[in-house]
Amino acid sequence: MANVFRLRKGLNVNLVGRAKEQTVPLKLSGVYSLVPDDFVGLTPKVAVREGSHVLAGEALFVDKGCPDVGFSSPVSGTVQAILRGERRKVLCVKVKADEHQESVDFGVKDMSQIDGAGVKDALLKAGLFGYIQQLPYAVATRPDTTPKAIFVSALRDKPLQGDFEYELKGQEKDFQTGLTALSKMAKVYLGVGAQQKSSALLDVKDVEVNVFDGPCPAGNVGVQVNHISPINKGEVVWTVEPTAVIFFGRLFNTGKVDLRRIVAVAGSAVKAPHYVEALVGTPLSEILKDNLKTGFNIRVINGNPLTGIVADSNAVLGAHTSEVTAIPEGDDVNEMAGWIMPRFNDFSTSRSYFSWLQGKKEYNLDARIKGGERHIIMSGEYDKVLPMDIYGEYLVKAIISGNIDKQEQLGIYEISPEDFALAEFVDSSKLPLQKIIREGLDILRKENA
Amino acid sequence: MSLRNYLDKIRPNFEKGGKLHAFKSVYDGFDTFLYVPNETSKSGTSIHDAIDSKRIMSMVVIALLPAMLFGMYNIGYQNALAAGKLADATFWGMFLYGFFALLPNILVSYIVGLGIEFAWAQWKGEEIQEGYLVSGILIPLIIPVTTPLWILVLAIAFAVIFTKEIFGGTGMNIFNVALAARAFLFFSYPAKMTGDAIWVAKDSLFGLGYTLPDGFTMATPLGEIAQGVQVNNSLNDMIIGLIPGSVGETSVIAITIGAAILLWTNIASWRTMLSVFLGGTVMGLLFQSTGATSIQWYEHLVLGGFCFGAVFMATDPVTSARTETGKWFFGFFIGAMAIIIRVLNPGYPEGMMLAILFGNMFAPLIDYCVVQSNISKRAKRAK
Numbered sequence: 107m108a109n110v111f112r113l114r115k116g117l118n119v120n121l122v123g124r125a126k127e128q129t130v131p132l133k134l135s136g137v138y139s140l141v142p143d144d145f146v147g148l149t150p151k152v153a154v155r156e157g158s159h160v161l162a163g164e165a166l167f168v169d170k171g172c173p174d175v176g177f178s179s180p181v182s183g184t185v186q187a188i189l190r191g192e193r194r195k196v197l198c199v200k201v202k203a204d205e206h207q208e209s210v211d212f213g214v215k216d217m218s219q220i221d222g223a224g225v226k227d228a229l230l231k232a233g234l235f236g237y238i239q240q241l242p243y244a245v246a247t248r249p250d251t252t253p254k255a256i257f258v259s260a261l262r263d264k265p266l267q268g269d270f271e272y273e274l275k276g277q278e279k280d281f282q283t284g285l286t287a288l289s290k291m292a293k294v295y296l297g298v299g300a301q302q303k304s305s306a307l308l309d310v311k312d313v314e315v316n317v318f319d320g321p322c323p324a325g326n327v328g329v330q331v332n333h334i335s336p337i338n339k340g341e342v343v344w345t346v347e348p349t350a351v352i353f354f355g356r357l358f359n360t361g362k363v364d365l366r367r368i369v370a371v372a373g374s375a376v377k378a379p380h381y382v383e384a385l386v387g388t389p390l391s392e393i394l395k396d397n398l399k400t401g402f403n404i405r406v407i408n409g410n411p412l413t414g415i416v417a418d419s420n421a422v423l424g425a426h427t428s429e430v431t432a433i434p435e436g437d438d439v440n441e442m443a444g445w446i447m448p449r450f451n452d453f454s455t456s457r458s459y460f461s462w463l464q465g466k467k468e469y470n471l472d473a474r475i476k477g478g479e480r481h482i483i484m485s486g487e488y489d490k491v492l493p494m495d496i497y498g499e500y501l502v503k504a505i506i507s508g509n510i511d512k513q514e515q516l517g518i519y520e521i522s523p524e525d526f527a528l529a530e531f532v533d534s535s536k537l538p539l540q541k542i543i544r545e546g547l548d549i550l551r552k553e554n555a
Numbered sequence: 556m557s558l559r560n561y562l563d564k565i566r567p568n569f570e571k572g573g574k575l576h577a578f579k580s581v582y583d584g585f586d587t588f589l590y591v592p593n594e595t596s597k598s599g600t601s602i603h604d605a606i607d608s609k610r611i612m613s614m615v616v617i618a619l620l621p622a623m624l625f626g627m628y629n630i631g632y633q634n635a636l637a638a639g640k641l642a643d644a645t646f647w648g649m650f651l652y653g654f655f656a657l658l659p660n661i662l663v664s665y666i667v668g669l670g671i672e673f674a675w676a677q678w679k680g681e682e683i684q685e686g687y688l689v690s691g692i693l694i695p696l697i698i699p700v701t702t703p704l705w706i707l708v709l710a711i712a713f714a715v716i717f718t719k720e721i722f723g724g725t726g727m728n729i730f731n732v733a734l735a736a737r738a739f740l741f742f743s744y745p746a747k748m749t750g751d752a753i754w755v756a757k758d759s760l761f762g763l764g765y766t767l768p769d770g771f772t773m774a775t776p777l778g779e780i781a782q783g784v785q786v787n788n789s790l791n792d793m794i795i796g797l798i799p800g801s802v803g804e805t806s807v808i809a810i811t812i813g814a815a816i817l818l819w820t821n822i823a824s825w826r827t828m829l830s831v832f833l834g835g836t837v838m839g840l841l842f843q844s845t846g847a848t849s850i851q852w853y854e855h856l857v858l859g860g861f862c863f864g865a866v867f868m869a870t871d872p873v874t875s876a877r878t879e880t881g882k883w884f885f886g887f888f889i890g891a892m893a894i895i896i897r898v899l900n901p902g903y904p905e906g907m908m909l910a911i912l913f914g915n916m917f918a919p920l921i922d923y924c925v926v927q928s929n930i931s932k933r934a935k936r937a938k
Binding site for chain 1: 589593597602603682725727820821875936937
């Protein structure tokens with residue numbers, strides 16, 4: 107029987123427009139893009155030229171600091187453009203897909219015949235290693251780090267996130283192979299939710315399964331690490347998104363890089379919320395085609411409303427994105443005297459709003475901040491939604507004031523920005539906490555490098 | 556929507572280069588007061604809880620209203636009682652008298668305090684912070700109604716500038732602003748803040764109320780205890796609040812309503828509130844058993860500013876301890892300290908103000924110890 111961790115802190119935000127369990131296949135789109143910014147902490151160096159031809163599985167760019175780590179193309183086709191931004195920063199590499207898709211054959215691997223070094227080598231060669239992330243710093247990891255353990259969370263519990271159990275259907279074999287492969291490199295912990303009962307999750311081999319019973323953010327891998335094996339200074343754990351585990355499994359079972367993922371299309375601005383099967387790098391405009399409501403301003407998010415990135419019209423499906431959501435932008439709404447009105451339809455953890463009368467109603471929230479930025483006034487707000495042994499408010503203050511010793515003492519190596527997403531949501535002082543944490547981690551990483 | 560259109564139309568005047576640019580903060584203040592700002596998030600979470608500091612501060616002001624309204628009535632009641640005309644006085648007569656007696660204090664408090672706040676915000680180029688909405692109503696409620704207005708102006712200016720703005724505004728101050736104003740009055744103008752002559756309004760206003768002789772005195776129950784005089788108010792009067800005292804502090808019932816609002820909305824910490832009463836109870840029992848105080852322990856809790864301080868001032872999130880564990884120590888310290896000052900210091904019949912200011916001073920230390928235990932645990936783990 108798996109260990110059960112009961113978490114009391116946290117908050118489930120119930121939003122309108124959850125995806126219906128029905129997958130719509132997506133036709134092959136014209137142009138796919140791989141975005142270096144999806145792999146946090148990476149300085150990209152483009153490995154192809156405009157006009158050259160690539161197969162699926164060939165690297166489009168590599169990590170400048172560690173050229174062994176490449177990032178492979180999702181499709182075979184012609185490199186159409188390399189878009190650069192300020193100071194020639196690579197924004198994305200666009201590949202125009204061939205009609206007939208071809209992949210590099212890396213060879214089927216027998217899991218019983220391969221060791222940790224072999225797995226690492228195979229992932230590096232196939233341009234998939236960069237899908238492994240790490241704590242501290244919450245960045246894409248490098249092959250020269252030695253993880254004390256590898257953590258995979260199969261629980262997606264943020265608002266409007268897709269259900270991994272649904273995504274897993276038909277992929278059980280690849281998922282198991284992926285986990286077995288990871289277990290050759292270090293001990294693997296799989297975190298699942300209390301509601302997830304499928305044997306494809308609970309009966310997996312070669313890993314330790316732990317059940318996390320509690321509200322969001324129990325599914326955050328960082329929260330799970332904090333409860334199972336907290337990180338000390340100098341230690342590294344690898345974290346792998348469950349879909350990436352399937353990518354790894356496919357590589358070893360078929361010898362090919364296959365970046366198809368089941369993506370939830372959800373949110374109150376979506377006409378028919380459902381799942382689509384799409385490749386990493388598919389333009390969001392294709393995924394959302396004819397499926398957005400009209401009549402008001404809409405925000406499309408590459409990810410979920412808590413941690414996702416606001417998408418512009420050129421955005422493509424992110425490498426780690428398991429859902430695409432659309433909600434009203436809200437900048438065309440003028441609400442009078444909100445500070446005193448009952449505001450029944452506005453979600454709040456505070457009972458000064460009367461939404462508590464309505465029980466577990468689903469809310470239609472827009473992207474307004476609904477208040478001005480202030481100094482931290484209320485105490486304990488962050489800690490109520492941060493189920494970790496960490497004083498969130500003090501850590502945030504240490505980051506704002508740039509006190510690195512204090513940050514280390516307070517546990518900055520254990521957190522990632524997503525752990526503060528709910529705190530940012532409930533914060534009455536409206537501070538951009540995830541941004542603050544990200545900047546803090548980046549500075550610290552530079553200092554320690 | 557015509558108001559919205561009007562606000563949008565005049566906005567350019569307040570932008571940089573506009574002729575009313577000097578009032579940008581004021582414009583923003585009114586704009587966000589009238590309409591929920593429809594600015595959307597650029598990074599991080601795309602959705603936000605509807606709570607903001609305007610809502611929080613408004614709720615605290617609402618929670619203070621019962622104490623304020625009762626305070627107005629009690630001003631009239633004490634005046635009629637002192638004049639010996641209680642039988643002739645009507646409820647509305649007494650309430651209106653109190654209303655007119657207190658109104659100048661409230662107006663002065665808001666005009667001076669918000670005036671400084673607006674000017675400061677404009678000077679710093681920031682948004683106006685809402686913190687003074689609460690301080691502005693607290694201050695008239697924790698001083699005697701007879702406090703001269705010019706002194707009040709000085710106290711408020713001192714408190715807002717020197718205990719809040721120079722630290723960086725709401726959220727950065729160490730001491731509770733309203734209590735700092737009271738402390739300023741208390742130490743700079745003791746004759747106007749302590750003694751027996753200040754607790755009852757003496758002048759008839761607009762034909763309401765009664766004019767009392769200049770030499771009239773009436774001590775608060777705590778004042779009487781300090782002088783060793785028998786208190787002749789019943790426990791009932793103390794709980795309902797028909798006793799002389801600072802305007803808002805007398806009625807335990809009105810304060811309880813406020814406490815219920817603050818606790819229900821989760822704005823005040825129940826830990827702080829409860830532990831203040833625990834601290835007061837323990838100290839009260841201790842002094843009662845040693846015979847150091849002449850009244851019952853529970854009378855200490857209902858008299859003076861104990862309840863008001865516990866509910867509205869100790870729970871100020873900015874100046875109280877910020878860790879949940881720390882709140883227990885912080886509250887207990889304040890409750891115990893208040894009774895210690897009352898009983899052991901003959902100079903001060905009331906100890907709540909000093910106890911909370913003391914508590915404010917020690918809150919960072921308490922939090923430091925709590926956070927340090929987390930730090931040591933992490934350091935130990937690393938070995």
